[in-house]
Amino acid sequence: MSTTRKQVVLLALSLLLVFSGSALAHWGQTAGGSIDVRHVEIDTENGGTIDGYLYVPEGVSADDPAPGVLAIHGYINSKETQSSFAIEYARRGYVVLAIDQPGHGYSDPPAFANGWGGPPALEYLSEHELVDEENIGLEGHSMGGWAVVSAAAEHPDSYESAVLVGSSTGSQGAPEGNETFPRNLGVVFADYDEFHWLMWETGTAPATSGSEKLQSVFGTDEAIEDETVYGSIEDGTARALFTPTTTHPGAHHTPAAVSDAVSWTQMTLDGADEDPGDHIWYWKEIGTAIALLGGFLFLFPAGSVLARPELFGDATRTQPDPITEHDRGWTVAALLTALLPVLLYYPTMLLGSLAMPVTAVTPQGETNGIVLWALANAVVIAALFGLWHRNTDRSLFDERYGLDVGDGAATIARSLAIAIGTVGGLYVLLWIVDTLFMTDFRAWILGLKLMSALHARIFVTYLPAFLAFFLALEVLLHGRLRTPETTQSLPRAIATNAAVLTGGFAVLLVVQYGVLFTTGALAIPITALQTIIAFQFLALLPVIAAVSTYFFHRTGRIWTGAFVNALLITWLIVASQAIHYPF
Structure with a gap:
């Protein structure tokens, strides 16, 4: 099957899931x-x-x-x-x-x-x-x-x-x-x-x-x-x-x-x-979950169309050769990637409201914790990547890292345009669903909702912090952990990156809930809220890995994937979190 035909099939499948799931959700919601x-x-x-x-x-x-x-x-x-x-x-x-x-x-x-x-x-x-x-x-x-x-x-x-x-x-x-x-x-x-x-x-x-x-x-x-x-x-x-x-x-x-x-x-x-x-209520929940899956799936054919060289030129190029091999060094780096975010999770989430108090600029208490976690991860990634890079004779803008900027600001702008078009297309799709069916994209406690005008304003203030995190994550996944095997196989690359990103949180939840189901209390009871929020991390990290990997394979650089993830995740978090500042 040709690449174009695959994109058409994937787009049709995503739209089918979105609208059939939303229709089912509407049927359940209205009995x-x-x-x-x-x-x-x-x-x-x-x-x-x-x-x-x-x-x-x-x-x-x-x-x-x-x-x-x-x-x-x-x-x-x-x-x-x-x-x-x-x-x-x-x-x-x-x-x-x-x-x-x-x-x-x-x-x-x-x-x-x-x-x-x-x-x-x-x-x-x-x-x-x-x-x-x-x-x-x-x-x-x-x-x-x-x-x-x-x-x-x-x-x-x-x-x-x-x-x-x-x-x-x-x-x-x-x-x-x-x-x-x-x-x-x-x-x-x-x-x-x-x-x-x-x-x-x-x-x-x-x-x-x-x-x-x-x-x-x-x-x-x-x-x-x-x-x-x-x-x-x-x-x-x-x-x-x-x-x-x-x-x-x-x-x-x-x-x-x-x-x-x-x-x-x-x-x-x-x-x-x-x-x-x-x-019958569960049919509504099944329907919104199907629609959420379709919405995430929509990002790939939509982004693929926009990333065509004839549309945005230098934003897309052939995927560069990898730098690393699947050896002991790779294993150590992968383990650090899985474990360090989890080790940082509770301290940064619990300290978020203190380190980033609620203000007109940072008005969402739980988002502040997530932002602190994201920034702490970005700093750690940059430090570890810098130590590894220091022992090489490569330029930081070696094309194999995916950090090079091609035509400079024009390449960054085109990459951003692809991301805005991709995530904007998903937003329009959700708006249509909300208008026709009065439902959103949702699975259990994870929901993708339209933003209000106030949400849009808050979105702009939190976006830079999330973008910094996703840029660092892209360099880690595609500059440090990309091997010849994952360069040649997109499915293998997505599966590997998803496993690396979610493994630590999977272990965290297994430990916490294993103790809860055995003793009647979480291993760390005061972390109840953050532990429940971690379920959303477990669901979103595979999506983040898939988006990041797909767009790197499609464009050969880190920029588009980082922009798509930053726009998508900032939107999802801001629209679903509580606003504590009295605007």
């Missing part, structure tokens, strides 16, 4: 057309807005209102991660409001404002003409649980029951709970929840039933029995604990956890009595 998903905006007291989706079941009207449910996501997530709950509630006749917390998604910053968004969202839902104001339930995952507890405290007469999924009362400033507040409380807390120490103050997740804090909310001093109702639903003092076998992020993507939440809401609100275990 085959029986749910009308509407975009809403909620005004807040400080003059900002909260973005949300309103899921309206078929047949609901102002003359025939339905029970309502407020569903709120956790930290550095968005309303889309509540789809599993929202879809299943709406299928059972509830009008569901799923919001972006302040500073998340498309809601105005800063994060944590307005009671994490809970009180204004509940006020909006309880006053909506489609909702029975006497029949409203609350559901929140992780930090979203603190939002619904805050909503319950501020509007005590506007709800009938609440479900905390992987969450708690009285944490991080959320109102304290007791045996009467919140009203009719269900707690869904996973057997392997990484935040057991923060939420219910236990040494291990399986010890939750013996938590003194939880027992005080249940009105007992004995271990709480799973799936047993304490108190009275009629009096509003009912409590129940559910412990699905999953993890903290798994609690919003596990049938057992969704069933537990739906079951409790059905028990405590008037209305639906359908089987809580009958689900």
Whole structure:
């Protein structure tokens, strides 16, 4: 098959995956057309807005209102991660409001404002003409649980029951709970929840039933029995604990956890009595995952077309010969490449908010940690590469490193143009999907979303740091680790680079979760958030390796691959992280 025909086939396949996956996601999100998903905006007291989706079941009207449910996501997530709950509630006749917390998604910053968004969202839902104001339930995952507890405290007469999924009362400033507040409380807390120490103050997740804090909310001093109702639903003092076998992020993507939440809401609100275990939400998740795969795949044929010599001339050349061999030196360099990023990961992520405080220029706390990690890696790579290069008689701009600039600024500009066209094409593709299907590209906690105007501004400020990292990474992969074998075979090169980049993080997660599943706690419990974020690294690093390797083979230099990765990853991170600065 000719190269051109391969590109056409790959482009067709990527588009097929994007649109078929998005159509499937739309079918799942609307339950085959029986749910009308509407975009809403909620005004807040400080003059900002909260973005949300309103899921309206078929047949609901102002003359025939339905029970309502407020569903709120956790930290550095968005309303889309509540789809599993929202879809299943709406299928059972509830009008569901799923919001972006302040500073998340498309809601105005800063994060944590307005009671994490809970009180204004509940006020909006309880006053909506489609909702029975006497029949409203609350559901929140992780930090979203603190939002619904805050909503319950501020509007005590506007709800009938609440479900905390992987969450708690009285944490991080959320109102304290007791045996009467919140009203009719269900707690869904996973057997392997990484935040057991923060939420219910236990040494291990399986010890939750013996938590003194939880027992005080249940009105007992004995271990709480799973799936047993304490108190009275009629009096509003009912409590129940559910412990699905999953993890903290798994609690919003596990049938057992969704069933537990739906079951409790059905028990405590008037209305639906359908089987809580009958689900279709996972089709939406499968669809967005297929679309995400198609979106990443789209980068390669799109970039290949733009990298044709007749379009951008000197930006593309024949791939140069390698410098290194697959010998002991290569093995040492590969091991350092796999291990050093992991060794730097926790220190830089945990110190990120201190070393890079939240400002108008650096407004995202977790992104600051990732940036510090990226810059630390860039410095280490430059130092190690410099030591290796120093023992040679080569020029730093030896074409075999891929660092040469050809026609100078013109070559860099053309390489950047290829990257902008490639990533811009993916952005347009996502915009079309959002317009047609009201979905994004997403797999579990990894999501590629359109940027707001504020995201675009933040994107520009973080882009240089990520570009520095990817330039250093390109030199490492293609100047130090590229062998004759990986030069001759693109599939082998992609597989080798992906294994080198992801190996360390794979080991990290195996160790952390091996200990968690064995003992009930992570090996380093305080790193729970960073450990969950590491799952996204594990998913993205193979994509980064593939993009980097493909464009080096296609253009013969490091520039285009570094630009594509910097644009793509900065976009993905900025659009999905919380904004902490009060713009």
